[in-house]
Amino acid sequence: MEELYRAGTARSIGVSNFQAHHLNRLAAETTITPAVNQIEVHPYLTQDELRAYDREHGIATEAWSPIAQGLVLDDETITRIAGNTGKTPAQVVLRWHIQRGDIVFPKSVTRTRVEENFAIFDFELSDEDMTAITSLDKGHRTGPDPDTFDYVPA
Numbered sequence: 001m002e003e004l005y006r007a008g009t010a011r012s013i014g015v016s017n018f019q020a021h022h023l024n025r026l027a028a029e030t031t032i033t034p035a036v037n038q039i040e041v042h043p044y045l046t047q048d049e050l051r052a053y054d055r056e057h058g059i060a061t062e063a064w065s066p067i068a069q070g071l072v073l074d075d076e077t078i079t080r081i082a083g084n085t086g087k088t089p090a091q092v093v094l095r096w097h098i099q100r101g102d103i104v105f106p107k108s109v110t111r112t113r114v115e116e117n118f119a120i121f122d123f124e125l126s127d128e129d130m131t132a133i134t135s136l137d138k139g140h141r142t143g144p145d146p147d148t149f150d151y152v153p154a
Contacts, residue, residue, distance in 0.1 A: 019050060
C-alpha cells in the first residue's frame with residue numbers, strides 16, 4: 001500500500017477495524033499513517049478511547065454500522081430526542097456522529113431514507129442530548145470483534 005501511495009496510484013491509505021495496538025504495530029512497521037480507520041461506532045458502542053487515539057494520531061474515524069443495524073432506533077433516549085427535535089431517530093443518531101467528528105456513510109437503497117439521511121445539517125443536538133446518547137454505550141458489537149475475528153473465506 002505504501003508503494004502505491006508513493007507512486008501516486010493511491011491518494012491515501014485507510015484501515016478497517018484496527019484497534020490501538022494494531023495501529024501501534026502498523027506505525028512501528030511502516031512510515032505512512034493511515035488517513036482513516038473505519039470501525040464499528042454507534043450509540044451502543046461509542047469507542048471513545050479508540051476515537052481519541054485516532055484523533056491524537058491524525059487518523060480520521062469512519063463509523064460503520066452507524067445505527068447499529070437499526071438496533072438503536074427504538075431506544076427510548078433516541079426516540080425522546082427525536083421527538084423533541086422533530087427529527088427521526090436515524091437523523092438524531094447520524095447528527096450525533098457528525099457532531100462527534102465521525103465520518104459516516106449510512107447505507108440505504110430507499111430514496112426517502114437517503115434523502116432523510118442528508119437532512120441532518122439543519123439542526124444541532126444540545127450538549128445534554130449528546131451526553132445522553134453517548135451514555136448509551138454498552139460495548140455492544142453488531143459485527144465481529146477485531147481482536148478475536150478469525151473468519152477465513154474458503
